[in-house]
Amino acid sequence: MATTAPLCSKCGSALDGGSGDVxxxxxxxxxxxxxxxxxxxxxxxxxxxxxxxKLGAGxxxxxxxxxxxxxxxxxxxxxxxxxxxxxxxxxxxxMREARALAALNHPNIVAVYDFGEEGGRYFFVMExxxxxxxxxxxxxxxxxxxxxxxxxxxxxxALEYAHAEGVVHRDIKPENILIxxxxxxxxxxxxxxxxxxxxGSRQETKMxxxxxxxxxxxxxxxxxxxxxxxxxxRADIYSMGVLFYEMLTGELPIGRFPPxxxxxxxxxxxxxxxxxxxEKQPEKRYQTMGEVSRDVTRVTxxxxxxxxxxxxxxxxxxxxxxxxxxxxxxxxxxxxxVKGWPWGGGEGGAPxxxxxxxxxxxxxxxxxxxxxxxxxxxxxxxxxxxLAFEILEKRIHExxxxxxxxxxxxxxxGRHLEHIVEMQGREAGMAWLEPQLREKxxxxxxxxxxAVLDTESTVQTLFDKGRAQSFKLADxxxxxxxxxxxxxxxxxxxxxxxxxxxxxxxxxxxYREAFKRGLPKGDAHAWEICLKAFAGNKVDDSDGxxxxxxxxxxxxxxxxxxxxxxxxxxxxxxxxxxxAILKERNHPKSKDAYFTALANLLEGHDSAAAxxxxxxxxxxxxxxxxxxxxxxxxxxxxxxxxxxxxQNLVDELAK
Amino acid sequence: MVGFETSAVGGKGAxxxxxxxxxxxxxxxxxxxxxxxxxxxxxxxxxxxxxxxYLRGTxxxxxxxxxxxQAFFAALLEKDFLKVVDxxxxxxxxxxxxxxxxxxxNERDKARAQKRGGGRKHLPLDFDDAERNFSREPAxxxxxxxxxxxxxxxxxxxxxxxxLEADFxxxxxxxxxxxxxxxxxxxxxxxxxxxxxxxxxxxxxxxxHRARQRYAEVLRQAVRDTVRSDADVDDELRELLDAL
Numbered sequence: 001m002a003t004t005a006p007l008c009s010k011c012g013s014a015l016d017g018g019s020g021d022v023x024x025x026x027x028x029x030x031x032x033x034x035x036x037x038x039x040x041x042x043x044x045x046x047x048x049x050x051x052x053x054k055l056g057a058g059x060x061x062x063x064x065x066x067x068x069x070x071x072x073x074x075x076x077x078x079x080x081x082x083x084x085x086x087x088x089x090x091x092x093x094x095m096r097e098a099r100a101l102a103a104l105n106h107p108n109i110v111a112v113y114d115f116g117e118e119g120g121r122y123f124f125v126m127e128x129x130x131x132x133x134x135x136x137x138x139x140x141x142x143x144x145x146x147x148x149x150x151x152x153x154x155x156x157x158a159l160e161y162a163h164a165e166g167v168v169h170r171d172i173k174p175e176n177i178l179i180x181x182x183x184x185x186x187x188x189x190x191x192x193x194x195x196x197x198x199x200g201s202r203q204e205t206k207m208x209x210x211x212x213x214x215x216x217x218x219x220x221x222x223x224x225x226x227x228x229x230x231x232x233x234r235a236d237i238y239s240m241g242v243l244f245y246e247m248l249t250g251e252l253p254i255g256r257f258p259p260x261x262x263x264x265x266x267x268x269x270x271x272x273x274x275x276x277x278x279e280k281q282p283e284k285r286y287q288t289m290g291e292v293s294r295d296v297t298r299v300t301x302x303x304x305x306x307x308x309x310x311x312x313x314x315x316x317x318x319x320x321x322x323x324x325x326x327x328x329x330x331x332x333x334x335x336x337x338v339k340g341w342p343w344g345g346g347e348g349g350a351p352x353x354x355x356x357x358x359x360x361x362x363x364x365x366x367x368x369x370x371x372x373x374x375x376x377x378x379x380x381x382x383x384x385x386x387l388a389f390e391i392l393e394k395r396i397h398e399x400x401x402x403x404x405x406x407x408x409x410x411x412x413x414g415r416h417l418e419h420i421v422e423m424q425g426r427e428a429g430m431a432w433l434e435p436q437l438r439e440k441x442x443x444x445x446x447x448x449x450x451a452v453l454d455t456e457s458t459v460q461t462l463f464d465k466g467r468a469q470s471f472k473l474a475d476x477x478x479x480x481x482x483x484x485x486x487x488x489x490x491x492x493x494x495x496x497x498x499x500x501x502x503x504x505x506x507x508x509x510x511y512r513e514a515f516k517r518g519l520p521k522g523d524a525h526a527w528e529i530c531l532k533a534f535a536g537n538k539v540d541d542s543d544g545x546x547x548x549x550x551x552x553x554x555x556x557x558x559x560x561x562x563x564x565x566x567x568x569x570x571x572x573x574x575x576x577x578x579x580a581i582l583k584e585r586n587h588p589k590s591k592d593a594y595f596t597a598l599a600n601l602l603e604g605h606d607s608a609a610a611x612x613x614x615x616x617x618x619x620x621x622x623x624x625x626x627x628x629x630x631x632x633x634x635x636x637x638x639x640x641x642x643x644x645x646x647q648n649l650v651d652e653l654a655k
Numbered sequence: 656m657v658g659f660e661t662s663a664v665g666g667k668g669a670x671x672x673x674x675x676x677x678x679x680x681x682x683x684x685x686x687x688x689x690x691x692x693x694x695x696x697x698x699x700x701x702x703x704x705x706x707x708x709y710l711r712g713t714x715x716x717x718x719x720x721x722x723x724x725q726a727f728f729a730a731l732l733e734k735d736f737l738k739v740v741d742x743x744x745x746x747x748x749x750x751x752x753x754x755x756x757x758x759x760x761n762e763r764d765k766a767r768a769q770k771r772g773g774g775r776k777h778l779p780l781d782f783d784d785a786e787r788n789f790s791r792e793p794a795x796x797x798x799x800x801x802x803x804x805x806x807x808x809x810x811x812x813x814x815x816x817x818x819l820e821a822d823f824x825x826x827x828x829x830x831x832x833x834x835x836x837x838x839x840x841x842x843x844x845x846x847x848x849x850x851x852x853x854x855x856x857x858x859x860x861x862x863x864h865r866a867r868q869r870y871a872e873v874l875r876q877a878v879r880d881t882v883r884s885d886a887d888v889d890d891e892l893r894e895l896l897d898a899l
């Protein structure tokens with residue numbers, strides 16, 4: 001009909017989905033915070049700096065690590081979204097604000113070395129902080145209350161300094177608090193929220209209120225929502241209150257939240273500080289950061305003079321010892337978070353971990369292995385598996401056949417591994433474990449865990465990479481099964497991940513493989529997930545023998561109800577198998593089970609299977625089915641639409 | 656767990672509630688049955704077309720695809736299958752796709768077993784329009800998933816545009832919006848338009864720039880509502896762009 005299709009006013013391609021004058025592609029591109037063609041590539045020189053790698057991206061632009069050759073130092077470059085340069089008003093604002101930011105000079109504030117515009121892109125050159133943000137630390141609940149109490153005053157001091165310089169941060173949140181490898185905290189992105197916020201321009205205030213893209217609602221002061229223009233330094237005090245609450249409790253103060261001391265064991269005086277910072281009205285809040293800092297510091301001081309050991313007295317104040325010990329512990333916790341940290345005695349600055357470990361027993365022991373084992377056990381109890389592993393491993397070198405040491409070392413290594421996996425992910429865990437397994441034969445029991453991690457990571461990566469990769473699922477699982485032929489946990493692990501993506505055929509076949517490999521009866525967890533997979537998916541007749549196995553395992557008296565519930569999910573088919581077992585055991589519920597199974601089958605969508613099962617069973621079963629169905633028809637529990645069908649079945653059974 | 660309550664901060668009628676908020680309300684977390692129905696209505700309105708495209712892509716006839724789309728949403732209205740939706744698990748888009756797949760396979764089995772009676776409620780969905788739209792799709796061997804994804808991307812860009820339009824209209828600037836619209840993605844020929852609108856070119860540039868930024872915000876918010884976290888917005892946009 002129409003000879004000229006409407007074209008996109010931007011790219012000239014034919015219009016699609018009916019968005020008017022612009023095609024969907026051009027419209028969606030507007031939403032990207034950084035377009036791919038804007039990205040700086042490693043090796044590229046930008047403003048005289050050699051780009052090394054991208055560190056991260058967000059609504060406020062992309063951050064790269066770069067090398068400043070003449071000063072032989074690493075720097076971070078933050079490149080703001082290109083779209084900004086299209087705003088003629090932005091240039092002025094940028095220059096004005098950037099100057100104020102570059103003037104800030106404080107040990108707990110990320111320094112701005114330079115700023116400017118190049119090729120239409122505005123950027124800041126900043127101090128490179130080799131570490132992590134507070135976000136992963138909080139997400140992994142890796143911060144203790146004493147650590148929080150030590151960090152908060154430093155942050156407060158930095159903010160107080162900035163406020164005195166007339167700079168309000170406006171976006172205090174864990175992502176903007178950086179911690180370097182020496183445990184120093186630094187606040188990043190000062191004032192960027194204001195710079196990038198469109199509230200600076202007139203008329204658009206309403207728009208900013210819905211602007212959740214830039215801000216971080218949970219940490220924002222109430223007045224920031226209401227009228228972002230009139231925000232002053234007290235908004236930072238509120239955000240600091242949210243952050244402090246989260247650092248102490250691991251939770252955000254949302255809705256009607258309990259004071260920190262009700263969530264974790266902390267000094268009740270902290271409740272008052274946090275709640276006062278979180279006052280909804282700025283006037284009721286702390287008025288300066290200095291007050292917050294002062295009150296927090298007061299709480300950290302010991303309530304009364306306690307006995308101080310002569311050593312402590314000699315080396316200085318109690319506080320500084322407490323702080324040092326705390327920082328060592330904190331940095332050890334951080335070590336597992338920051339990749340590549342030279343923990344455990346690498347070059348440069350890593351503390352000797354053992355000084356914080358358990359002291360050796362006072363009396364001289366005749367058996368050094370027993371002594372090390374005791375220390376190892378103690379460290380394990382204190383949840384310091386990496387230290388435990390270190391001493392145990394050393395001792396095993398001297399005393400290789402000591403079974404107790406070996407068992408403890410496996411336990412310690414296993415727990416340390418789980419720490420790494422939890423904090424840094426499976427790949428990091430594998431990277432740690434792989435050389436250990438190669439070099440230390442006593443760690444062989446962990447080989448299975450390695451296989452599982454490898455399986456999980458490989459399969460997950462497939463899905464993470466998107467559809468194209470996930471087509472390779474069958475090949476990949478086959479390869480994994482061949483690579484680790486001996487472990488039943490390998491198919492289970494793959495299945496547990498695939499299950500999330502709803503690919504029942506693969507899941508079932510993997511569990512079948514697990515059965516073939518001899519799923520041990522003792523592994524209740526594996527059994528449970530297998531059963532759920534079978535119950536949740538359609539099974540065929542060949543699965544009958546596995547299901548019988550399940551039923552045997554689970555229809556032990558104390559699990560009858562649970563198993564019935566799980567089995568019912570499958571709509572009856574499994575139930576018939578379960579029934580056989582119940583009957584074997586002479587279980588009082590067997591009759592109910594059978595009837596329920598039938599009812600489920602007939603109710604559900606598998607009536608063909610039901611019919612086949614019932615009609616091909618033995619005489620006594622047919623008789624029972626007949627009686628049940630006849631009875632069911634009489635009591636009118638059967639839906640009307642099914643009556644005719646059931647009547648036929650009854651007649652058939654009566655033959 | 657906690658969704659952004661855009662509706663709480665947006666002006667009246669200026670912004671729809673966020674999708675996840677709607678889902679939560681549709682799950683029955685809101686103020687009673689009326690609220691739940693209304694929330695479901697909003698969900699259906701926003702997402703039925705990609706699902707219809709998906710069904711058509713599975714080689715179903717127009718009639719069957721219509722029936723199944725109706726049936727799917729009828730089931731959504733009657734049954735509790737939103738109960739299993741969990742924001743933490745990921746994208747709403749993926750949830751819907753998995754749900755429709757399950758639904759179709761269940762329906763097929765039911766049909767195989769026996770025909771059951773019972774009239775279904777019919778929702779006022781404009782299939783004719785959707786079908787015209789569908790038949791415009793290039794007749795390639797696209798997978799139904801791809802069709803779903805593409806329609807999703809198109810609807811999303813259009814949804815954000817409609818929201819922006821409503822936003823302008825509410826401020827009495829509906830006409831201005833119509834004039835800016837062709838310039839949203841990339842401006843050209845500012846002089847003529849500036850003259851037409853009676854403003855300076857510089858002023859027009861600022862106005863276009865703001866509209867563009869605003870569009871980006873609205874769009875990102877719309878995407879944000881269907882994914883797990885802020886960090887996922889760019890990835891989702893890229894995935895949608897790839898589909899187009």
